[in-house]
Amino acid sequence: MHSQPAIFALGDAAYIYLEFALLPSIEPRTLIETVANIHEPRTTVGGVNFAVGVRPSLWRALAPDATPADARDFDRPYVGPDGFTMPATQCDLWLYLSGATYDIVWESARGAIAALRKVATLATDIDGWSYRHSRDLTGFEDGTENPSLMEAPDVALVAAGEPGEGASILLFQKWRHEETWEALSTQQQELVMGRTKAKSIEFPEDRMPGDSHVSRAKDIVNGEERDIFRRNTPYGNVREFGTVFVGFSAQQSRLDRMLMRMAGIEGGIRDALTRYTTPLTGAYYVIPSITALMRFATETGSG
Numbered sequence: 001m002h003s004q005p006a007i008f009a010l011g012d013a014a015y016i017y018l019e020f021a022l023l024p025s026i027e028p029r030t031l032i033e034t035v036a037n038i039h040e041p042r043t044t045v046g047g048v049n050f051a052v053g054v055r056p057s058l059w060r061a062l063a064p065d066a067t068p069a070d071a072r073d074f075d076r077p078y079v080g081p082d083g084f085t086m087p088a089t090q091c092d093l094w095l096y097l098s099g100a101t102y103d104i105v106w107e108s109a110r111g112a113i114a115a116l117r118k119v120a121t122l123a124t125d126i127d128g129w130s131y132r133h134s135r136d137l138t139g140f141e142d143g144t145e146n147p148s149l150m151e152a153p154d155v156a157l158v159a160a161g162e163p164g165e166g167a168s169i170l171l172f173q174k175w176r177h178e179e180t181w182e183a184l185s186t187q188q189q190e191l192v193m194g195r196t197k198a199k200s201i202e203f204p205e206d207r208m209p210g211d212s213h214v215s216r217a218k219d220i221v222n223g224e225e226r227d228i229f230r231r232n233t234p235y236g237n238v239r240e241f242g243t244v245f246v247g248f249s250a251q252q253s254r255l256d257r258m259l260m261r262m263a264g265i266e267g268g269i270r271d272a273l274t275r276y277t278t279p280l281t282g283a284y285y286v287i288p289s290i291t292a293l294m295r296f297a298t299e300t301g302s303g
């Protein structure tokens with residue numbers, strides 16, 4: 001069982017994220033067959049990384065044995081006790097393209113949109129880019145606590161022998177950053193994050209604010225921290241900008257609990273970061289194993 005390698009392809013500078021809505025007249029199977037037949041790009045020198053995600057309920061109906069047990073759609077918003085809301089904007093298909101330069105990623109994305117034109121409409125598109133190596137647009141390093149590439153498959157992929165083996169569950173959210181963030185001092189920003197800005201060192205327990213992002217985003221079950229693999233990127237321009245949250249997990253419950261803790265639904269404390277950033281979209285996708293996805297390919301892909 002092979003997983004989709006783009007989940008783990010690091011170091012790219014240019015990203016395009018696309019979400020599609022199935023046309024009402026088209027069978028879901030036709031959408032998956034069409035996407036399974038996209039074999040571009042083929043070059044491996046300066047190539048493009050490509051990943052496919054599918055609405056959990058749509059994928060489950062077509063390939064129940066290849067669907068992670070707890071995968072479900074982002075079909076209702078997360079609403080905290082104070083009314084803070086993370087909206088639900090679930091689409092049917094998610095494509096991810098990344099590469100060394102924007103031109104090659106753009107060209108592949110245009111190709112994918114053309115290949116899907118008869119079966120789906122483009123609902124959202126986001127250009128992502130890298131900023132100061134691994135920082136997000138808050139200026140903090142993003143991904144410090146990520147598992148290494150050696151550990152990431154265990155964190156991000158459903159284990160062998162389980163339903164959906166080799167698949168991953170993605171949480172995809174667009175978060176706009178507010179200008180109020182820039183009005184904070186570095187010290188205030190560090191209290192919001194729970195880490196130092198320059199070196200990304202976590203605050204010791206006795207100085208860690210209970211509403212810091214690091215405190216709220218941790219998923220601890222029976223004393224054990226349950227990791228996810230985050231591949232966030234900055235997006236936007238000088239007027240509107242933020243973070244594309246791209247988090248892969250072997251279980252959806254980890255992502256779900258993180259969102260519930262950030263919103264204050266669980267634990268009653270809202271993540272301070274959500275006072276300076278606004279979630280604009282929210283969707284879950286199954287990233288099927290290549291093996292399961294290619295069962296739907298009807299062309300050979302050679303040539």
Ligand code: HEM
Nearest residue numbers: 136140141142143144145175214217218243245258259277
């Ligand atoms: C505006 C959106 C977000 C920004 C700018 C952001 C940024 C950060 C930063 C700077 C860190 C500290 C360094 C690191 O370990 O990566 C962090 C940690 C983390 N974030 Fe976020 N994040 C955002 C949203 C989210 C969301 C939506 C989730 C989960 C659903 C999440 C989950 C985590 C986790 C699990 C950690 C590591 C906590 C730990 O074990 O120390 N983040 N994030």
